[in-house]
Amino acid sequence: MAKQQMKLADEIEKVLAKSKGLSLKELRFFYQGTPYPVTICSAETFKALENLEARRDDIVLVSYPKCGANWLIQLLRDLLFTTSQTKQENMELPFIECGDPEKYERMKKLPSPRILATHLHYDNLPKSIFKNKAKILVLFRNPKDTAASFFHFHNNAPNVPSYSSWDEFFSEFMSGKVSWGSYFDHAVAWNKHIEDENVMIITYEDLKENLTTGVQKIAEFFGFSPTAERIQSIADRGSFQAMREKSQELYGSIGPILFRKGVVGDWKNLFTEAQSQEMDAKFKECLGGTKLEAHLKYNVYCKA
Template sequence: MASKSKFIDYIDEALEKSKETALSRLFFTHRGIPYPITMCTSETFQALDTFEAKSDDIVLASYPKCGSNWILHITSELIFAESKKKYEYPEFPILECGDPEKYQRMKQFPSPRILATHLHYDKLPGSIFKNKAKILVIFQNPKDTAVSFFHFHNDVPDIPSYGSWDEFFRQFMKGQVSWGSYFDFAINWNKHLDDENVQLLLYEDLKKNLAAGIKQIAEFFGFSLTGEQIQTISAQSTFHAMQAKSQETHRAVGPFLFRKGEVGVWKNLNSEPGNGCKIQRVLSRHFPRSKAEV
């Protein structure tokens, strides 16, 4: 319970900071990428450089709003199914978020540790690669990602809002949003998707066949589970199952983290006429005929 409380307390603190933060002052830049001052600090990034990864750490990499909370839940359930011990989060699970002393405390955490991150491949601490920790990279269609990101900013009461979809879309395309450009993130990770310790997972594939996706994740991280265990985790990990518990697991921000969970929401963007076509036209220039186009 203490671990869940710490997880929720961190979210509450970030929301409290957001109340008094104007959108124009939300970001600070580290190594060329904007990060939210409500969740990240320069001091934490400096400390992260010396973070010591373990070979059995579970690294979950994704751009924001691409299903990171979903994958966190599934991975926690996989650990529980094999060890019979509920996975606890003694720290906020996003690796680059928290105070600089976080990494010293993490040295005492039992294995396997879950390390979620929104960082580019070349921004991760070198010990992750040196110790050959396995990395699961999750991608979602950039059109749905943009829409989800916009709604998160404009629906959560305490987070600075954008004046319009057009304003957000311009900033998204320029990479002037939290954690920077989706496209730079994708290009950076794409160079390493064939590495031995890296596995790609598409959000859309997980939605299409959740049980198969969970089985793929389990096999990649070396979990030996029965078909029955896979089906149980699948039933507990549907969007509706997680949405129903979102208030308990993520408190005030829960309903906004688990808003729709659908594929193709960009087609139904309720803003100015033609926005959906605008998304398709602009993004097609970046990813023509790619898996990102759904």
Template structure:
């Protein structure tokens, strides 16, 4: 089992404590037109990140908050761990250095200098839109696993997450949150803009879109796709083992060991179609309309299978 994210959990704990002392209106700041959580990100970190030099062997998980970055991150780390044990190479995902990169945009201004010392196979997660990533990510063609989730379930999960995540503004009602979600007034901005911007890279050879729903439907096939994309050759039996250890329930059962007190927060339910318990008919129509206008004719929009997962 991949090691706990000790340093990242420390960052989360500190951000929760600070956020509890802040007024709601101070919990977010805007950088290049996009809102971010004040206690997790900063202007200084974003400026320092501009000098970050990506490598062609970096493994990047890009996904909007609540699109499955923790789950897919676990799958990838299980694949790497299994591959390294099989090939008896020196492990590359252990040690304090690994914890530097849970999320590219979270941390301190010196982290990018420290990352230069990390050897082959850096695993990087990010919630950023494509245009806000360091340019070297694309010029050096780092491989990017682009995580997608149907917007209705993502919004539902984000709303429930905001209730327990102090660095995020909380809401008295779903209706109040829905208005902010639709206008992009939430941490990391608009999911619709996020998908539209990433769609510009949907055909890049070093970018592979994959959906939360397809991996829930067929975990083994999803694990195989990820292993092939990141060039981690494993046997059928080894891939089955990774799929079993990476099931949402298995991760939730081990979440206290891997993520401490944040286990239940980060691994809440992980289901599909939970949105039906919250969306009103008017809200369904409003989201259907914006998806049709912004994304229905795009490659990523088709990949999401909106008519399958987001229609009553």
């Protein structure tokens, strides 16, 4: 296990080294109109991804960047091992669109159920996920904390190009010019599928508020039946603080940056009143009155 963790940490260090000296403009390339980081994504990989054959029992985890996906991946791995003794080793970069084009051949050898994590927009997911009716867990986080966390990642991660200011980042985030594109486009697309049979929405805030209940809901969604004691044990091991303490072991030097604070409301330390109102207006325009708005509890978490 330690060897596999080291392999993932080594892969991440290689990615960070590739970022050294790049400007923000050089960091990104566009594929089908969406910006992605050139250090971990490529057109060749995206083309190969189209032929990924999803399995019906795959555990698909979708999230926009900086919504807590790495935390949830570790929770899902623990849930899998606790309930089915399936051990998902940390051998690859954890997101299906990241890495070399040959990774999909290697993934064919992984035992079921596999965890397929991704930041991709609904329209860009491999079609076999829908064809084979794999279950999709969609993780959301309120957009203000998402933006704040994204900014801190860029400006704290070793070798990753920094923004000159929060104002510069905020402008790019609001116009969808950051890696993986617009938070709002991503949210609008998933809102259309919020009641699909194989889709479940969960929020970062709900997990922070009651992790035990969150783990229970996730287990039920994927058809696992762990005992209450096992659910509690997974939640205890998987608290954000516990994950932060072992993040360097799992992810290398970037671990404590991926698991930076984990608090709700950190956006208040960055947003001006004008920026807060601008995002309020954008959110209302895109998601006002929707079921996803109710899930996100925008007025609870995004009002000063």
